[in-house]
Amino acid sequence: MTVEVIGFGLAGACVALRLQEQGVRVRVVDDGLAGSTLVAAGLVNPVAGRNFEPSSRVQDAWDEAEAFYCDLDVTLWHPLPIKRLWRDEKDRAKFERKREIVSPWIESVDEEGVTWNQGGWLETARFLTIARERFCKNGGIISRAQDEVDQRIWCTGSAGLIRGEFGEVGHRCAKGEILTVKICDWNEKRILTKNGWLIPLGGDLYRVGATYDWDGLETGPSDDGRARVEKILRGFTQRDFEVMDHVAGVRPIIHRSEAVVLFKEEKGWMLNGLGSKGVIYAPSVARDLVEKVISEAELSG
Ligand SMILES: Cc1cc2nc3c(=O)[nH]c(=O)nc-3n(C[C@H](O)[C@H](O)[C@H](O)COP(=O)(O)OP(=O)(O)OC[C@H]3O[C@@H](n4cnc5c(N)ncnc54)[C@H](O)[C@@H]3O)c2cc1C
Structure with a gap:
């Protein structure tokens, strides 16, 4: 065949x-x-989104995905802890209501947020x-x-x-924009999520994103997208940053x-x-x- x-x-x-x-x-x-x-x-996040909902069959899918990518090349896969920062008190209360459901993925909980015991990026x-x-x-x-x-x-x-x-x-395809930024001497080693996410790439480089837009799917990186990603970044740090790269793509969503x-x-x-x-x-x-x-x-x- x-x-x-x-x-x-x-x-x-x-x-x-x-x-x-x-x-x-x-x-x-x-x-x-x-x-x-x-x-x-x-990014691979066992409990993504606003509502602390674990993805379906996430553990099985995770194990299979990790084995598949590592068989190709172990250096493709970067396991890193994910810290989900509280957005506000309501957000934290929402977490408390979901705490039991997401308990398999909780590493620790503190005043800043919850750390998931699995996470990483490919x-x-x-x-x-x-x-x-x-x-x-x-x-x-x-x-x-x-x-x-x-x-x-x-x-x-x-x-x-x-x-x-x-x-x-x-x-329901959605355009997304991402920045790569340089932030000197920050040394943040975790993936952070809140109203978006931030991934440490090593050295002083971080990827941060992403926007969601359901209109204007064909257009590339935009000033408005960049401004919105910079706002996401400000939710993680007030440090100075330099934008090194700006990309856009369209997520295939049904x-x-x-x-x-x-x-x-x-x-x-x-x-x-x-x-x-x-x-x-x-x-x-x-x-x-x-x-x-x-x-x-x-x-x-
Ligand atoms: C900004 C952004 C951030 C994202 N972040 C994440 C993330 O953190 N984690 C995650 O899991 N996913 C993320 N995604 C989603 C991820 O990119 C998709 O789930 C995945 O890459 C989709 O793969 P695909 O093969 O379906 O589509 P694509 O990667 O788009 O591949 C389709 C391929 O088909 C080709 N093609 C199309 N039509 C034809 C044709 N007629 N003939 C020949 N070739 C054709 C295209 O050129 C392309 O190479 C993100 C996406 C975007 C845009």
């Missing part, structure tokens, strides 16, 4: 490598336009480079789309959702960052909608999808 994977972002890379693990011949078609994987912060852009190398080393082919293929899997991210490739799916797998007879399979939780879920969702594709192919002879 030969499978064509369209799109080589996080989703397509995981699908292509999972197919190869099962001995399937794979061809990848990617249009080379930068997808969201290239700009993503790669170098998503470098992941793509290394995944591509592994894919090619395993005999994978990167080419133009071709007619002769047994199955197709569309992993085209927000571009595919905005084009309406799978028709009625609908989307419903609450839950991955969606679809099949259409005339097109093939789709994996999309990874949203803000792509890093944690992509490896396990890709494995599930590959198992389905293989078992359907076996059933249809």
Whole structure:
């Protein structure tokens, strides 16, 4: 069986490598336009969002993701404690109401906030480079789309959702902007979250973000986005900073960052909608999808 994977972002890379693990011949078609994987912060947070809600099946997905990325290259994955700072008294009260539900992830609680016992970030852009190398080393082919293929899997991210490739799916894709800043001698080593997040990259560099915009999806970095990210940064520190980089991308969202797998007879399979939780879920969702594709192919002879 030969499978064509369209799109080589996080989703397509995981699908292509999972197919190869099962001995399937794979061809990848990617249009080379930068997808969201290239700009993503790669943050993995067991209890993200305003309402202290753990992501579903988070522990299993986490274990599988960590093993998958570390098998490619252990230096891609940066485990770091996450400190979720209180926004205000109401926020802290909300945490107290959810405390039991999130207790598996609590390392400690103090006047500043709660520290989760798991956290980290993946170098998503470098992941793509290394995944591509592994894919090619395993005999994978990167080419133009071709007619002769047994199955197709569309992993085209927000571009595919905005084009309406799978028709009625609908989307809630959200543009996001991120700054890389230099803050001298701060020495903050934890990931901080509050109204956004801040990731220490090492040395005096930090990534901070991100905005969420549901309109104007096609435009790049903006002055307004930069101002809003700077405001997020001010929620973490009053120190002087220098902006070193400013990027924007569009998160592929269908419903609450839950991955969606679809099949259409005339097109093939789709994996999309990874949203803000792509890093944690992509490896396990890709494995599930590959198992389905293989078992359907076996059933249809
Ligand atoms: C600002 C920002 C911050 C983020 N932060 C995080 C985070 O902290 N943690 C996290 O888990 N996630 C984060 N994300 C989300 C993360 O980027 C996505 O979940 C994930 O990268 C989506 O991967 P994908 O493969 O579905 O899409 P993409 O990475 O967009 O890949 C799709 C690929 O398909 C190609 N393509 C599209 N159409 C075609 C076509 N017709 N033919 C050929 N190729 C095609 C594109 O060029 C692209 O290479 C963030 C995203 C943004 C924008």
